[in-house]
Amino acid sequence: MNPAARRTTWGGGAIQERVRRLNLITTVPPLAVVGVVLVVFTSHTWLHVVILTVGVLAALATAERWTAGDFVRVAVPCLVLTAVMWLVGALTDNTGAFYGLSLVGSFLIPPLPRYRLPAFFGLVVLVAAVGATNLLAFPGNPGGRLVQYVAIPTFAVVISTVFMFASQRFYDLVAELEQSRERDAELAVIRERMRFASDLHDIQGHTLHVVKLKVALAEKLLHSNVDRAGQELREVHTLVGDTIVETRELAYAQRRLNLSAELENAKNLFEAAGIHVRVDREAEVDARAGELLGQVLRETTTNILRHAQARQVRITLTESGISIVNDGVPEAEPPDLNGLATLRQRLAEDGGELRVEQGAGRFLTAARFPVKPREAR
Structure with a gap:
């Protein structure tokens, strides 16, 4: 299981489902809104609409799988798809096509504890290099195009990656809090079971030992003092009856000493x-x-x-x-x-x-x- 999946499954299915709902509410809608805004304001042709829509859908699919803790197998093909969309967007003069690649890439970096820095620089270089192809297709105004297709997308990747690290830490804390609450509930149950076992030991252990003493005493008195032996046995009978009542009261939480x-x-x-x-x-x-x-x-x-x-x-x-x-x-x-x-x-x-x-x-x-x-x- 990947690290993100391990984090979001702490504490069992109940915790996972609560964290997943929180992730869905706080992550997917904002990403979708930004994607729609980019489609509306940066698309000049139907090809641009298709490019941006595909990138946004790939990013949303990755985000949805991320909330479930199982997104790597989806994110990798989505990363390739959004990189192609960014390349097509750069070659067709669409400035917003980097959006999908920057999001999908930022989802993939946090689960790589040993390779985060190389993966981050690799993503930055990929976004910048693909964006630079716009200068080859449209040589005019190189300064402005360098800002639009290299500087801004690179800055966006840095921001989205930092945001993902912060979000991952936040959801880890939420999962830890949920796990702590569940552990507290489990400990309360264990303490109650121990209390019940202790009370049952008090009742049964005490009674059995007394019964043993009284039966032994009655056995000694059987041939020398029959009346006293009978009295001891009657007390044993009463004691056993009282113990049955106490055990029943304990089972129904009615026992008071x-x-x-x-x-x-x-x-x-x-x-x-x-x-x-x-x-x-x-x-x-x-x-x-x-x-x-x-x-x-x-x-x-x-x-x-x-x-x-x-x-x-x-x-x-x-x-x-x-x-x-x-x-x-x-x-x-x-x-x-x-x-x-x-x-x-x-x-x-x-x-x-x-x-x-x-x-x-x-x-x-x-x-x-x-x-x-x-x-x-």
């Missing part, structure tokens, strides 16, 4: 696992932070049950934060806690921060949001 409910749930789970829990409420948690802090508590609870041999857990609630400290952490590399890494990003997007520390056999998970002034709430 309740920090108080998560706190009670974490306390019950720790106590069921034989872990002593201490809860300190220093202040009521800000409602705006409650849902994310509930997610932090749920994820941390699951991590403690999975990765630590904890005997004590301390949960501290402040107005805009929560900290969970547990013991029973082995002196080794910390486990790969992907769930907390995802939550750290989500808290950061909402202006909060998540901190984790490990040392002296303890593990700290702390999340907080900046406290807003009372009048701003």
Whole structure:
């Protein structure tokens, strides 16, 4: 694919079509208007009309294909055709016949990054040399004819080429902007999928681990305390039912975590696992932070049950934060806690921060949001 085609196809068919429409609107009509003006004011015979019309049509065909990013195969034969028209025009004393050649040539130069300068000089020499044939056919007034058939067409080629470079850069920027917008939309979709996956992991992973603990406990109690074993199994049944409801709410974007409910749930789970829990409420948690802090508590609870041999857990609630400290952490590399890494990003997007520390056999998970002034709430 040629460089221009690569540039105009960035971001897929939607971007290409929008850029193509913009190119058509801003490029083809002005070129057509100038061509009609030249036909009207520089044609003295029907041959001149034919010469100029053919040149203008060739230029418009090249411009139309340029807007589609596929014009080289059209531009090359059009370049030969417009060069012939300019030669015929020069030999029949038509000053506007260079128009088609200057446009088609200027379209061909930008897509040649390694050969732009030689191609540009080659085009200038071609236009000037063909125009100079007018002096051979009409030897009178050489100074005026040199200006009309060499200087003016050469200047027009320079101007049209510079304009094409500026236009190409402008449309490249438009394509980049469209691509950036499309990427932003794709990233938004990816972030939403990651959020959904994280929430699904919170629900399913947490529930499955708790079910595993409760079933194991019920199995131990089966021969010594049948009533307690039955109670554990009923709690498993209720937990699975609640998880089904939460999963359905998540699928329909209706899920909301309740920090108080998560706190009670974490306390019950720790106590069921034989872990002593201490809860300190220093202040009521800000409602705006409650849902994310509930997610932090749920994820941390699951991590403690999975990765630590904890005997004590301390949960501290402040107005805009929560900290969970547990013991029973082995002196080794910390486990790969992907769930907390995802939550750290989500808290950061909402202006909060998540901190984790490990040392002296303890593990700290702390999340907080900046406290807003009372009048701003």
